Amino acid sequence: MSTTGTPAPARRTAWTAVLASIGAFVTSLDVVVVSTALPKFQTQLHAGLSDLEWTLNAYNLAFACLMLTGSALGDRFGKKRLYVIGLAVFVAASAACALSGTVGELIAARTVQGCGAALVLPLSLSLISDAFPPGKRGAAIGIWGGITGLGVAAGPVVGGVILQYCAWQWVFWINVPVGVVTLLLCLVRLTESHGNRPQLDVPGVILAAAALFALTWAPVRAPSAGWGSAEVLGSLALGAVLLAAFLLWQRRARHPMLPLGHFRNRAFSTANAVAFLLSFSLIGSLFMVAQMFQTGLGHDPLQTGVRMLVWNGMPMIVAPVAGGLSDRFGNRPFMIVGMLLQGGGLLWLAEEAGPGVGFASLVLPLVVSGIGISMVFPTVAGAVVGSVPAGESGVAAGTNNTVRESGAVFGVAVLAAAFAAHGGYGSPASFMHGFRYAEVVAAVVAFAGALVACLAPGRPGGGAATVGEGPGARAPLAKDRAGVRAVR
Incomplete structure (x- = not known):
């Protein structure tokens, strides 16, 4: 059994990167697949706007509330063990979603699915952080972000194919074989590790x-x-x-689940703030864009999925590159430029959107926004886990993902409110009118994220504080411990 902060054997690191990334893949895939299926839920399950929000928010609510808990459990009882348990819960809940006969049953199953994802996602990042040394961690997290981006990119297309030729239940059944195979491989290929929490708070x-x-x-x-x-x-x-x-x-607390001294670290605080604003803008826009192509422009689910690839396919291409370059140039420039591109792309999208608009007019705004998102994904994650001691990577990842999912919940709610105040489902023109206002809100939030990113430290590594990982490791660690003592 390995201890936290000790790199996994070389033969294990590749498996760790792949299996941890698959967990992030299936949890992100499910958000996007479900967004594509929203019109089906509206017609076949007689779901209203509030019900549609809940099919996303029930998942995100459980996700946001329990991720810190998932990280704490992983630190105390073993990251591999809790990661596998999270996958098992996620797979079982996916089957329950597929077997739902009413929108209420679907929402309940989505809640349980979010509980499983709350274990999987933060521990996936923590497992990678434990397995790779600082000099290679940015590239590994970039690959993690790229595979997560693949889930986002594949979601609309997979959902579109399923909804075109199969019943909507198959958007959930698809998680079962992927999850089961990953779970079994994790049992034999991952090395167990723990955090610095001898007791659960x-x-x-x-x-x-x-x-x-x-x-x-x-x-x-x-x-x-x-x-x-x-x-x-x-x-x-x-x-x-x-x-x-x-x-x-x-x-x-003698063994706090969230040492408050971490928030004295500028890299940790700013990266989490950017993560909240990124997710607010992104997931809220995802909720609206998937419906825009179908309700506003009349495309079927498969056509919608293919068209969304130019937007959410960008992380698969750009995130690994951004993650690797951040090891050399630091995280701040990628966060700033990325949030500016995201906001600019969404504002451009709001300007172009209208009844009967051609896809050619929407391509460049979606590409610009997608590139921006791709630059922020891995660098925010890298800044968070790189700003704390190695043994704290679990709680850092849990904090970051909690903040992200909280942003997602607020994003869907606020953008839906902006949409409802200016539009509706009565006609394509009414929908597109409300959609434009919602995307302006999303763009403003992204620009706010760029301003926050300017406050991040500019030096490469974002202020990493790790044990035994370079000449400057001891001083940041001592500073972090002093901060923890100070807030006590």
Whole structure:
């Protein structure tokens, strides 16, 4: 059994990169496949706008609330073990989604699916971080981002083919064989590792999950209940109180699940803020763009999937390159330029969108946005795990993915609200009018992400603090420990 921070044997690193990336692949694939199937849910399961949001947000809500918990469990009981358990839960829930007879059953199964993904995604990044030394970690995370991008890119096409020729249930059945094979290979090819948590912070786990649930429940319910409703305001207030209680407890806990000293690190804080804004803009836009091609322009699911490739296929090509170059040039320039390109592409898309617009007018905006997203994916992840000691990679990855999924929940809710305020499903013209307003909001959020990225440290490596990984390793680690002591 390996200990955290000790590189895996050379023969294991390739398997770790591939198997960990497949976990990220299937969890990202499922978000995009489901977005393509939204019109099918609307007609065959009689789902309204709120129901459609829930088919995405039930997954994202569980994802966001439990990712810190998943990372803490992996640190305490073994990253490989919990990664395999997460895959098993994800596969079983995918089968339950396929067997759903009502939209309520589908939403419930999607919630469980999100619980499995909350173990898989942060531990996939942590397993890679443990397996590769700092000089190669950026490239490995770039490959991870590229394979994740492949899931995003393949999702609309796979979903389009399935929905064109098969029942919608097969968008979930497809996860089962991929997940089972990956699970079995993980059992024999991955090396077990643990984090620096000798005990599980049970009060922290409960407080974190409750706080995140309350904070993300508010934007999920806002489109139906209203942002000024007692339910939404009360949920936000309760979330803020629980979050404050969680932070106070982390200052006192002997083995905190989230050492607050990490947030004194500028690389860690800025990268997580950029991740929130990236996901807000991206997943909210994904929710709208998949419907735009079908409801607004009248394309079938397969045609929609093929057309979306120019947008969400970019991470497969650009992310590995950006990840590798970040080892040399640092993460900040890629985050800044990437968020500017994402915002510019979405603003351009909003300008071009209209009833009957030709695909040729939408290609370049989608490509520009896709390249921007691809530059940010791996560099944000690399900045987060590279800014903490090696033994903290699990909690860093969990924090980053929690922030990302929280951004996704807010993005879908806010963009849906902007759409509903200016458009609707009554006609293609009405849909496209609302779509334009939603994408302007997404672009503004992406530009805000570029401003935040300017605050990131400019030196290569983003302030990595690891044990025994280079001449400057000891000083950053001592600084991080001092920060942890200070907030206690």
